[in-house]
Amino acid sequence: MKLLTSTALLALMMTPAFVAPAAAEGWKDDYQVVKFGILSGENEQDRLERNEPLRSYLEETLGVKVEFFTAGNYDGVVQAMAADQIEFASFGSSSYAAVYNATNGGVIPFLTSQKLNGNTGYRSIVVTRCDSGIKSLADAKGKVHAFADPDSTSGYAVPYFNFIEKEGFKPEEYFSAVPFSGSHEAGVQGVVNGTFNTASTYQNNDEDGVYQRMENKGMIDEGVVCKIWESPEITSGPWTARASLPEEMIADFAEAMKAFPTARPEDYKVYSSFDPEDPNPDNGYVEVDHERYQWIVDMREWLRQQRRGG
Template sequence: MRSITLVTLAALMAASPALAADWKKDYQVVKIGVLSGENEKDRLARNEPLREHLEKTLGVKVEIFTAGNYDGVIQAIAANQIEAARFGSSSYAAAYTQTNGGVVPTLTTIKKNGNTGYHSIVVTRCDSGIKSLADAKGKVHAFADPDSTSGYAVPYFNFITKEGFKPEEYFAATPFGGSHEADVTGVVNGTFDTASTYQNNDVDGVYQRMVTKGMIDAGVVCKIWESPEITSGPLAFRTNLPAEMIEEITQAFENFPETDPEGYKLYSSFDPKDANPAVGFSRVDTERYQWIVEMRDWIKKQRRGG
């Protein structure tokens, strides 16, 4: 697999400074994919300030691309239908594998304390009587999406390697809910006994945001398991794009929190109760996510072996 680093990008730009503005002639519309972690209406609303910022900064039309599942975004970037996407770590690894290294990560989210990670969690109804994974044995456990890091890859990997059980054998059934919000909704409605989703901390995560948005009531959903920290997923681009285009869009993302602080708060789902909110972006490269690529390969081998 081929890889491309930010050092390579910088070298290419230095070698061809005259091309810096030329990419806009060929890419008058830039399409950026976002994953299906929440419903489409909220995804588009949350990303609108970013879209407006990028459009104004870059001087080209910017469109937000959504799909019904993670694979829709992966397929879109593999087919050159979109230029970039905000991936989770596992969906980035899927895109990297599917394109034979044809995507390059440039940025990930950074928190106030400098942290660049989050956690996979397992949730249940607080009144279900399920207080641990041991209590969940023989129950229906939902994963979010096959290409979700926190909603599938990390919990599946940890269930086998750390908790000592294979999900397909331990639970009565292991369906995919389709998204994180669908997983939580299924738990609330009793369709699933437990489900995998994610949180950044105990006041900021999928089910906490659903409470804030009025989608579910407070005190209905409880966490019963948490993974080790996961590196946040990256903004990644097709490697067949001009290097100066990748760098210029990357810089526009980096400037977003300072240029439009209120817009960034909406984009990052800012919660004033969160003592460690997202504050911006940090540069990353291909090596940062190599362990996720390897973990996905391990999971595929486990499933084939089963």
């Protein structure tokens, strides 16, 4: 079957009242089990609990068995997609660039999340203990700084790039150590515990981010963690499909995802970590294509050259 291009998919999904053709049932004969990958941005239990309403909804809507795929780090999901072990995955921008390179462009980004005010981005931030005496990156010089994961956009790629290109220092030389915590929550928890002096993570706004959600869940005390730096806005990562999948299968999955917030509003709230006090919560999905993320692919290449040069 001819592979579906991002442009063709976008045009298809934007067709008013799109209904998959009768032939779309054909893909279910070959894909009776559909697997989607989720990244390790939070602890395993919370990750599975938050995604279970979406899994159940997709299984009922698509009429096939739907299963999670999880891994201990981002690269595990990237490699699973590259090895054709999963059909779909929700990637961050940098991990999307990683899977794009790992598959030689054999993936299709098709949706990204949108906020109530229409924004489709977030920011990398650096956090520390509020009582650490560290108020800026200048104060953090010579301290231990934790990045989240080598394939994390906000937890590594964007802060590393900005530290060198915008702030004027190389992390390996500026900090006393730059370990990877393994996940955003682990980095924040390490700051709270004193394992790290600072850590890179992300937030959507000052009311909604990794450490704010950890406060809401009772994982850390409120007021212990403070932000000392933030990046320019980052485009939210995309839901991504293997390009080798049938066109109708990708379109059906995309339509189901787009309908999820209105078809199952309470389940969507669980999946999106809805906070009733957040003035700008997630509000659904908009279509994207690869061009939206080309700059991230370019940034990853810059990072690769930096590592080679080092």
